[in-house]
Amino acid sequence: MDTALLYVDSGSAMGAQFNTMDGSMMKSTKTQSTEAAASGGEVHVEDFLSRTGTIARPGQRLSFGTYFNAFPASYWRRWTDVESVRLHVETKGAGAVSVYKSNARGSLQHVETRRVDGDTVSDFDLTLKPFGDGGWYWFDLVAGAEPMALVEANWMAEGEAQKPGSITLEITTLNKNEFCLNNLKILADNPEALENVAEVLIVDQGTKKLVDAEGFAEAEAALGGKLRMIHQGNLGGSGGFARGMYEAVESGSDYVLLLDDDIVMEPESITRMLTFADHCKTPTIVGAHMFDLYNRSVLHTFGETVNVFRFQPDHPFKEQVLGHDFARSNLRTTSWMHRRVDVDYNGWWMCMIPTEVIRNIGLSLPVFIKWDDAEYGLRAKAAGYNTVSLPGAAVWHITWADKDDAVDWQAYFHSRNRIITALLHSPYPRGGRVVREGSFIDIKHLISMQYFTAQGRVMALKDLIAGPEQLHDILPSRLPAIQAMRKEYSEAQFEADPEAFPRPGMVKPPRHGQGFKAPSYVTLVPWAAKTIVRQLTKPVAKSSIERPQARVAHIDNRWWRMSQYDSAVVTNADGTAASWYQRDPKKLRALLAEGARLNAEILKDWHKLSQKYRKALPEITSMEAWKATFEKHSEESK
Structure with a gap:
């Protein structure tokens, strides 16, 4: 039931609407379009007959302009040898089959409607020529006075069927x-x-x-x-x-x-x-x-995509929405989804x-x-x-x-592998922003009392500098080594019982009880310098060692907030446990110095390291190198 709208939609055949008037009119039109989509008729999952068939109730419109059933024409137009498709629809009962298409802007265009009655096969031959930058094909069913059934439908390429690959x-x-x-x-x-x-x-x-x-x-x-x-x-x-x-x-x-x-x-x-x-x-x-x-x-x-200046995962255009909910906005009314994403x-x-x-x-x-x-x-x-x-x-x-993959054991692999990828593929001298940004991330972890994470990142930089030749050898051993470090860091030791930690003590709250807010871009550098100096020089109060100052929900675990505490119990990402963050000036000093030294060394030797990794790439990814690793770690041969 939760996935029904990914297959079948109901209601009017509306596409994304565009307005040539001013911005306020554009906003109004977009809102109306979304509300119209949300107010469409209900999809009755009890009418589904099989994986390929369903029933349209009397007078009901069912649309297959959905994620799993619309045809992504622009992808086939761009990447394949297919120049046209045939939509083959088998129905029972009286009603109509209407075919639509969209363009890269998400505008809906009617193609053809045919009346059907009884057991009917409807074939529509559709060209892919107009889909250079985006667009989909789909069809709707509209039942007459009696129920109408879709038996099955297929998108078919012309010509003889070729033998599929294995x-x-x-x-x-x-x-x-x-x-x-x-x-x-x-x-x-x-x-x-x-x-x-x-x-x-x-x-x-x-x-x-x-x-x-x-x-x-x-x-x-x-x-x-x-x-x-x-x-x-x-x-x-x-x-x-x-x-x-x-x-x-x-x-x-x-x-x-x-x-x-x-x-x-x-x-x-x-x-x-x-x-x-x-x-x-x-x-x-x-x-x-x-x-x-x-x-x-x-x-x-x-x-x-990959932003090759920062070497961070990116998205092709700004309109693209992560976490798009089709229950709120269907394919037809989501304009950015009609543009082809390369x-x-x-x-x-x-x-x-x-x-x-x-x-x-x-x-x-x-x-x-x-x-x-x-x-x-x-x-x-x-x-x-x-x-x-x-x-x-x-x-x-x-x-x-x-998942806590940015602040747990996976931080080692995030840090090391991101820079390795940049060494292999960055077109910029010294990798663009990747090392500098890594230094900023190190500081954020350190002032947030995430010393276990920072230690993992230090280990990552050391292993990166050691070179590509040892990557196969350390493949099975690094995770156990990282996990073994947990006992040295209180914030990496989790307890499921909320009562496992002392209750927050009656201590003076940070910022005189005022709310927390992130520093602006202009004030970031002086704010960070002041925060680091304070954390390095100000002793930790005995009360903060004995009791946490606060309990912090995972959603509030942000560097600019945590940097103001000396001690806090923080919930993990999935809400199953919590750990005790405790400020430690000695750990901060040692990790800050070591991280800075290693980042400086990588920047200085970037060209040499890049050449080393690029030269080794064919060998360490070869069938022969991997075969040796598989044989060494095969459990079937032990």
Whole structure:
């Protein structure tokens, strides 16, 4: 029920509206459009007949101008050899079939309407020529005095059907047995999705083995011999996905389809991605979008690029909205979604890579987690291979909002891998802003009493300076080493019981009890200098050592707020636990000095380090290097 609006919409056939009047009129029109979309008729999920059919009630309009059923014409026009499509609609009952299209501005345009009665097949031949910059095709059904049924509908390419490519579908997992079994069941329940999958490969890197989970034997039997398990040490996402790439090349598959373990897949996506990839003019990486697993109508990301001056994930244009909720604004009324989004990479929650690309540019970087997918997309782009994030292909995935990956153990990998990616691909001297921005991030963590995070970032810089040759060797060992440091830092030790910490004491609150606010751009530097000096020189009050000054919700855990405390209990991102942040001038002094020294060294030696990493890239991502790592950490050979 939560996903119904991603498939079928109801109400008037309205597109995004535009006004040539002044800005206030434009705002008014946009508001009216959104309200009209929200006030459309209800979608009755009880009328769904199957995966392909539904019923329109008497007089009801059903629109398939939705995320999963509209045809993203501009993507096929830009990247494939398809020049026209045929919309094939099978219906029962009396009513009308209306075809619409949009342009890159999101304006709706009526194409054709046909009356239908009884068992009817309606074919519409549609050109892709007008879709240079964006636009979709879709159709609506309008029932007459009696119910009208959609039996099925298909978007078809002209000409003889070509033999589809073969896929190695690979899932990397770490103790996510419930998710894995659910996705194996989805695959088994949708055999058409498996039609061109030569092998379903699970790379199990966990301690709770999938083969020992209840229900595994049934899932294995349901897949008819296509499932194969590989057990290896925890080499992170990059190690698991590299194994999938390696096995796909070795087995002779045309593509490897990489999947995260903590997802719920839409199985039709496999067929769509394969069909698209087969029709691409040149070998192309095809990725799926990501919806929020816990809020199923929310699209978390529609396409991503890399800002190569800052080396941060970016989005192609400012109108693009992260976390777009289709329950609030449907596809037809969301103007920015009609413009084609060209990307640098696609997340490996679901991503199909031609094995020809792998044979040419190598496998994943051995970086455990973070930035492996972005680096691979940039590497492929430099070699002349495109990446396409394909609308209508998607998974539901846990979003980053409920993770502390910027202030927990993953901070090490964020910091190191981001700079490694910049060393490999930055067009700017000394990497643009990446090192300077990293220094600012270090300071924010330190004045926020996040010393565990800062120590991880220091370790990251040291390992980066040590060079690319040791990346394979430290692949399985860095996470245990980081986790072992937790006992030295109170803010990294979590307690689920709210009463595990002393209650906040009656101490003088920061800022004389006034509210907190971030410093402005103009005042930031003097504010930061004053804050650092105060934290370095002012002793921590005994009362703040014995009791926290406050309890801080995760949403309020911001550097400009936390820097004003000496002691506070802070909730983690998912709300399951909390930890005690305590100011420590000695740790601040040592980490501030070490971070500054390492960042200065990286800036000074940027060119030398860049040349070193670029020279080593073909070797450390090669089939041979990864094979040696897999053999060394194979659990099946132990």
